[in-house]
Every structure is written in structure tokens, then in C-alpha cells.
Amino acid sequence: MKIQVLKNVMLKNDAIGADNRWLFDKKKVFAINMTSSPGAGKTTLIRSSLERLTAMYRVAVIEGDLFTSRDAERLEDFSIPLVQINTEGGCHLDAKMVHAAIEKIDLDNVDLCIVENVGNLVCPAAFDIGAHRMVLLYSITEGEDKPAKYATMFTRADVVIINKVDIAPYLNMDLDAIEAEVRAVNPTCRIFRVNSLDASTLTDWFAWLDSEIASTLQA
Amino acid sequence: MHEGKVAQYVFDLVKETAEEDLDIKGKKITELTFAMARPFSVVPDSFEFYFTELVKNTDLEGVLLHFEESEDLEFGAFYLSGIEVED
Ligand SMILES: Nc1nc2c(ncn2[C@@H]2O[C@H](COP(=O)(O)OP(=O)(O)OP(=O)(O)O)[C@@H](O)[C@H]2O)c(=O)[nH]1
Ligand SMILES: [Mg+2]
Numbered sequence: 522m523k524i525q526v527l528k529n530v531m532l533k534n535d536a537i538g539a540d541n542r543w544l545f546d547k548k549k550v551f552a553i554n555m556t557s558s559p560g561a562g563k564t565t566l567i568r569s570s571l572e573r574l575t576a577m578y579r580v581a582v583i584e585g586d587l588f589t590s591r592d593a594e595r596l597e598d599f600s601i602p603l604v605q606i607n608t609e610g611g612c613h614l615d616a617k618m619v620h621a622a623i624e625k626i627d628l629d630n631v632d633l634c635i636v637e638n639v640g641n642l643v644c645p646a647a648f649d650i651g652a653h654r655m656v657l658l659y660s661i662t663e664g665e666d667k668p669a670k671y672a673t674m675f676t677r678a679d680v681v682i683i684n685k686v687d688i689a690p691y692l693n694m695d696l697d698a699i700e701a702e703v704r705a706v707n708p709t710c711r712i713f714r715v716n717s718l719d720a721s722t723l724t725d726w727f728a729w730l731d732s733e734i735a736s737t738l739q740a
Numbered sequence: 741m742h743e744g745k746v747a748q749y750v751f752d753l754v755k756e757t758a759e760e761d762l763d764i765k766g767k768k769i770t771e772l773t774f775a776m777a778r779p780f781s782v783v784p785d786s787f788e789f790y791f792t793e794l795v796k797n798t799d800l801e802g803v804l805l806h807f808e809e810s811e812d813l814e815f816g817a818f819y820l821s822g823i824e825v826e827d
Contacts, residue, residue, distance in 0.1 A: 522827050524763050527775070528820045530782075533749035612741040644742040647781040647816065673779045673816060 534648050537616035541623060541651025548628035550581075551730075551737040552636065554614075554650055556674065557658035558667075559640030562684040564592040566658060566717040566726075567635055571599050573720060573727060578632040578734060583622045585614040585639045592637060602626045613644035616651055633734055646673040654679040654733065659703070661685050661694050668702045675703060680711045682726065687716040746782055746818065747790035753820055754800065764825055771804040773822030777813040 529535070545552045555563045567582060574580050581602040584593040593605040604622040606614060619636060626634070636652055638645045657678035659667060662685055668675040675681065681703050689696055700712055711729060715722045754772065758764045776782065784807045795801050806822075813819060 522763070523771075523773075523822050523824045524761060525822055526757060526761075526820055528753055528757065530746060530749050530753060530774075530818045530820055533752060611745070615745065641741075647742055647746075647818075673781065676779070676815070 531647065531649075534616045537620055538649035538651040541616055541620055542653065544623065544628065545634065545651065545653065546737075546740070548631070549738055549740070550628050550631050550634050551734045552634040552652040552654075554636050554638055554645070554652035554655045555658065556638045556642075556645045556655060556678075557640060557660070557684075558642040558663060558671075561640070561658040561660035561663065562717045563637050563640070563658055564595055566682065566684065566715070566723075567637060568595060569717050569720045570723060570726070570730075571596065571601070573723070574633065574730070575599055575601060577731075579630050581626045581628075581631045581634045583619065583626075583634065583636040585618070585637055587611070587639060602631065608639055612639055612641045613648050614638050614650050615648045619650040632738070633730070642667070642671040642674050646677050653737070656680045656682060658682045658684050659699075661689055661692060661696070661699060665694070665699045665702050668706045672706045675706045675710075678707060678710050680713070680729065681707065683712065683714045684717050686714045686722070687719070741786075743782055743786040744790040744794075747787055747794050750787075750791065750820060751794055751798075751800070754823065757820070757823065761823075764823055767825040769800060769803055769823055769825055771806060771822070771824035772820065773806040773808060773824075775808050775810040775813060775817070775819045775821040777810050777815060777817040779816055780818075781816040782818045 557563050583604045585606045587608050590605045604625050606618050606622050655678050713725045788805050
């Protein structure tokens with residue numbers, strides 16, 4: 522006898538993700554999930570952004586990594602709440618891990634929570650961690666075909682940050698063509714072009730964060 | 741690569757469903773059917789590998805898995821859609 526059911530398997534994760542988002546909302550914290558393939562520049566962008574962001578907001582960072590705490594160590598000179606999650610080989614953060622991490626942070630004193638996911642352009646797409654927005658860093662060194670090849674991640678992204686634009690001339694890369702590849706799989710996301718080593722290229726990124734944080738505080 | 745975790749989610753979900761559903765409770769489960777929407781977030785072969793490993797020496801050992809594509813579910817969805825039990 523076959524019994525029909527219709528149960529979302531990922532609800533096991535997503536229900537906890539929804540709890541996390543509820544908590545962020547309640548505490549008026551804007552939370553972002555920073556994703557990318559390994560080495561696209563997530564920690565570099567966070568570092569370059571923190572100087573400006575910590576002058577304006579109370580920022581907390583959750584660092585996801587398989588085994589090391591090297592990314593968290595790179596942010597230690599900022600005196601901010603900083604929690605390291607080690608997935609012990611896991612290829613993504615899930616909602617439960619992020620839940621355990623936010624329990625260590627005093628969210629009453631945070632405006633912006635940045636979660637750096639494990640470098641991986643596939644698995645994080647399947648796990649809602651409870652952030653408000655998914656930000657995907659796309660380093661131009663990865664080649665212009667990545668949005669089409671890793672469409673799940675690119676489709677889920679609210680913001681795509683095209684990174685390492687400073688080396689475009691050496692790679693013979695056409696940034697408009699790259700942007701068109703992103704648009705082809707995700708017509709509505711915001712797209713910024715940055716060099717994460719140079720904060721002067723981050724103006725649009727900061728403006729977007731400012732407006733998102735402002736609407737979270739007003740909500 | 742995340743299919744091991746998804747296998748655990750399914751294992752827990754089947755156990756819970758079997759507890760709640762009186763048509764299933766106490767019976768031997770022989771097959772599970774899954775409905776999935778494109779772009780797929782779970783790779784069936786990989787899922788089957790982890791699931792088979794996970795259910796060894798449990799009531800679910802030997803259960804058959806079926807995967808069906810669905811156009812009605814949301815983007816990337818992975819649902820448990822059917823449980824076959826011995827009469
Ligand atoms: N030229 C250039 N190099 C960059 C830029 N952004 C990051 N890098 C370099 O790219 C390398 C990897 O950067 P990370 O910030 O560690 O990348 P990540 O995404 O955090 O890496 P994982 O956490 O390991 O996935 C470092 O050597 C950075 O200095 C950029 O905009 N331009
Ligand atoms: Mg990093």
C-alpha cells in the first residue's frame with residue numbers, strides 16, 4: 522500500500538532558519554549570508570568593509586570554515602563579536618550551526634550580522650541559514666561561465682558582487698560580458714563591481730547595506 | 741556533498757511520519773518516493789549512497805528509493821512524496 526505524503530525534507534533545516542530570521546527581526550539585526558567559491562574574496566571584502574561599517578554600526582561576524590580559524594584571526598584587530606564555526610569537513614553552514622553561533626552573540630547590541638559561509642558554489646544554496654539576504658561573491662578569475670554552471674547559487678543570490686576587477690586587464694576579461702552572464706540567470710539581483718582590496722570601490726556596496734540596515738531598524 | 745545531511749533529515753522525517761500516520765505505524769516500510777524540482781538541490785545517487793549506509797541495521801534497511809521530477813514544487817525543492825508499506 523502506498524501512502525501519499527508531501528513533506529518538505531529541507532524543512533528540517535529551514536524551520537530552524539526561520540527561527541533564526543525571527544530572532545534577527547526581533548532584535549532588529551540585518552543578517553547577510555556571504556557565499557562564494559573558495560578564495561573569491563569573502564574575508565577580504567569583510568575586512569575592507571569593517572573599518573567603514575564599524576564606524577557606523579554595531580557589527581558581528583560569524584565565520585564558517587571547515588577546520589581552521591584563520592579567517593576569524595584575520596578580523597581579530599576589530600573589536601567586534603566574532604564567532605568561528607568549524608564544520609569539520611562539512612561543505613556548508615546549516616541553520617542549526619548558525620543558531621548555535623548567534624546564541625553566543627548579544628544581538629541586542631548588534632545592527633548587522635555578517636555570516637561568512639564555507640567556500641563552496643553548490644551546497645550552501647540548499648540550506649537557508651536564516652539570513653535576510655544572500656550575497657554571492659564572484660571573482661572574475663573563475664571565468665565568465667560560472668553563473669550558468671552554478672545556476673542554483675546565482676539564482677538564489679540577492680546581491681552578486683563581481684570581485685577582483687583590478688586584475689581584469691591581465692585576464693583579458695570583459696566585465697560587461699560577465700555581468701550579462703549573471704543577468705541571464707538572475708535578472709533581478711543587485712550587481713556591484715569591486716576590488717575588495719580597495720575600499721574606495723565599495724561605495725555602492727556600502728550604500729546598499731546602509732539602506733537595508735535602515736529598513737531593518739525601521740521595521 | 742551535502743547529501744549525507746539530507747539523508748539524516750529524511751531518516752528523521754520518515755520516523756516521525758510513521759509515528760503520526762496510523763496507516764504506516766508498526767508496518768514494514770518498503771519504498772520511499774521523492775519529488776524534486778529543478779534545479780535539483782540533491783543528487784539522487786549520492787543521496788542513495790548515504791541513505792543506504794545510514795539505515796543499515798534499522799527498520800528501514802533494504803528500503804527502495806524512487807525519485808520523480810516535479811514541475812509543481814518550488815525551485816530546487818526536495819519532498820518526501822510517498823511511503824509504501826507492506827499490507
Ligand atoms: N587582486 C585582488 N585580490 C583579491 C581581491 N579580493 C581578494 N583577493 C585575494 O584573493 C585571495 C583569497 O581571498 P579571501 O578573502 O581569503 O577569500 P575567501 O572567499 O574568504 O576564501 P575562503 O574563505 O577560503 O573560501 C587573497 O589572497 C586575497 O588577497 C581583489 O578584489 N583583488
Ligand atoms: Mg574566507
